[in-house]
Amino acid sequence: xxxxxxxxxxxxxxxxxxxxxxxxxxxxxxxxxxxxxxxxxxxxxxxxxxxxxxxxxxxxxxxxxxxxxxxxxxxxxxxxxxxxxxxxxxxxxxxxxxxxxxxxxxxxxxxxxxxxxxxxxxxxxxxxxxxxxxxxxxxxxxxxxxxxxxxxxxxxxxxxxxxxxxxxxxxxxxxxxxxxxxxxxxxxxxxxxxxxxxxxxxxxxxxxxxxxxxxxxxxxxxxxxxxxxxxxxxxxxxxxxxxxxxxxxxxxxxxxxxxxxxxxxxxxxxxxxxxxxxxxxxxxxxxxxxxxxxxxxxxxxxxxxxxxxxxxxxxxxxxxxxxxxxxxxxxxxxxxxxxxxxxxxxxxxxxxxxxxxxxxxxxxxxxxxxxxxxxxxxxxxxxxxxxxxxxxxxxxxxxxxxxxxxxxxxxxxxxxxxxxxx
Amino acid sequence: xxxxxxxxxxxxxxxxxxxxxxxxxxxxxxxxxxxxxxxxxxxxxxxxxxxxxxxxxxxxxxxxxxxxxxxxxxxxxxxxxxxxxxxxxxxxxxxxxxxxxxxxxxxxxxxxxxxxxxxxxxxxxxxxxxxxxxxxxxxxxxxxxxxxxxxxxxxxxxx
Ligand code: SF4
Numbered sequence: 170x171x172x173x174x175x176x177x178x179x180x181x182x183x184x185x186x187x188x189x190x191x192x193x194x195x196x197x198x199x200x201x202x203x204x205x206x207x208x209x210x211x212x213x214x215x216x217x218x219x220x221x222x223x224x225x226x227x228x229x230x231x232x233x234x235x236x237x238x239x240x241x242x243x244x245x246x247x248x249x250x251x252x253x254x255x256x257x258x259x260x261x262x263x264x265x266x267x268x269x270x271x272x273x274x275x276x277x278x279x280x281x282x283x284x285x286x287x288x289x290x291x292x293x294x295x296x297x298x299x300x301x302x303x304x305x306x307x308x309x310x311x312x313x314x315x316x317x318x319x320x321x322x323x324x325x326x327x328x329x330x331x332x333x334x335x336x337x338x339x340x341x342x343x344x345x346x347x348x349x350x351x352x353x354x355x356x357x358x359x360x361x362x363x364x365x366x367x368x369x370x371x372x373x374x375x376x377x378x379x380x381x382x383x384x385x386x387x388x389x390x391x392x393x394x395x396x397x398x399x400x401x402x403x404x405x406x407x408x409x410x411x412x413x414x415x416x417x418x419x420x421x422x423x424x425x426x427x428x429x430x431x432x433x434x435x436x437x438x439x440x441x442x443x444x445x446x447x448x449x450x451x452x453x454x455x456x457x458x459x460x461x462x463x464x465x466x467x468x469x470x471x472x473x474x475x476x477x478x479x480x481x482x483x484x485x486x487x488x489x490x491x492x493x494x495x496x497x498x499x500x501x502x503x504x505x506x507x508x509x510x511x512x513x514x515x516x517x518x519x520x521x522x523x524x525x526x527x528x529x530x531x532x533x534x535x536x537x538x539x540x541x542x543x544x545x546x547x548x549x550x551x552x553x554x555x556x557x558x559x560x561x562x563x564x565x566x567x568x569x570x571x572x573x574x575x576x577x578x579x580x581x582x583x584x585x586x587x588x589x590x591x
Numbered sequence: 592x593x594x595x596x597x598x599x600x601x602x603x604x605x606x607x608x609x610x611x612x613x614x615x616x617x618x619x620x621x622x623x624x625x626x627x628x629x630x631x632x633x634x635x636x637x638x639x640x641x642x643x644x645x646x647x648x649x650x651x652x653x654x655x656x657x658x659x660x661x662x663x664x665x666x667x668x669x670x671x672x673x674x675x676x677x678x679x680x681x682x683x684x685x686x687x688x689x690x691x692x693x694x695x696x697x698x699x700x701x702x703x704x705x706x707x708x709x710x711x712x713x714x715x716x717x718x719x720x721x722x723x724x725x726x727x728x729x730x731x732x733x734x735x736x737x738x739x740x741x742x743x744x745x746x747x748x749x750x
Contacts, residue, residue: 248680249652249681291686377694378690590653
């Protein structure tokens, strides 16, 4: 029995074509990207046969989650120069919607749904540094990862919000291999920092590849003040990178915990950082408490917001970004049951926050194994399309740029893809 | 699909040829720019956009997203002009081929020059619009389209 025969999801929501007709401002190719991000994409054997691990960027399946069992490319290029940040998705017995299919037709990789070919796609290419080793003998692919134009380093592979059971964010599957209380994640000693310097140096030999240096990690709560140790870790990592980057200010995209003004000032003064992102995840105070209990208990919604505003004072309007997991406000039983109500709520709050100079980066909520919410039902395509259009309008109205998290420097946010035509 | 002939390809490759691209923005206002790197590859027009924040880049993204058309004009050193209507079909923003063009751009224009995207345009219409060519064509097809003083008898007509 197909998934649709089981859940009849296709009869319960507007189809892709109906959404395109109803919202003429959404580019059809972007609506497809949103829908693929929402439903996932499963590779056929023919698509897997096209993978050349010498040429394409492959990782163990669910590599950010940390329990890989299968090798898969991690993303696709589309013909408008945008990307889909997703590899092969398994179908589970609780999967609510059929994923799209990545297949091969006329020797070309194509995105298919219900036997209809939507777009041609290409696998991301492997970074040149991936097969190299540092002088310590560390494989460089263990030090950094990449998207087509972004180099990523994750200084901490443990998120300490999970130290108290179930206090991590409920949609989150990141670093789920390191959730037990006695697991400290990967070790970051002097050897690791020298590996960072060598890996960054090697990566940047690939001219024209990287437009952004991205750092993100699980939250580290320790220190004299909460997050002090996290700040130290980022500063040390940036300093290791700065040994080989000859620029006063280089395009760092830091996605981190909500640092205090003192901590932000320190980061600004001691490193080359120019922008800062910290994620409220869900733009509703009550739902924040339910979806992100650790963040709520230790910082709180209002304080998280104020830290964003403090950051604007340091980095300037448009250089502070807030990530949200678009759609998670409809998670049940506590979220909005009515999509229109959810949308109005999110966009009203977004408008208020953006008026303080903060931009948004909207991730499409997808239910992943390893997340508490893995068996939830995500909203309709229509919802995600309205959210992307609404957030793009909020940014435009407030005169904010989002280059730090755009289609090139990140690629995972429908609302920032829309900034390509502003 | 119309064909880009060898003569036009050759004109495109000549350094003195002027190449102009006209693309509407999302409000429908035309924006016109000279694009020195415009050339032909196989049967597509290709050019390199160097600035991500450029007006032309935004307009091209809008054009590829909503399947709109753009216009190109090519003016050769000897004043032959070609009008082209086309659609952008692909924008390459990363990958090995992008990197090879990036290096080439840096060699040509200096280390501080960036590459934003390689744009591919499929022609739907190619038409010579040089003045002499169009004038002869109009005379031939629509003789009515001229001021009458041009057909008054002149002293030298009988010579
Ligand atoms: S802060 Fe939340 S979203 Fe980020 S890694 Fe920790 S649990 Fe996941």
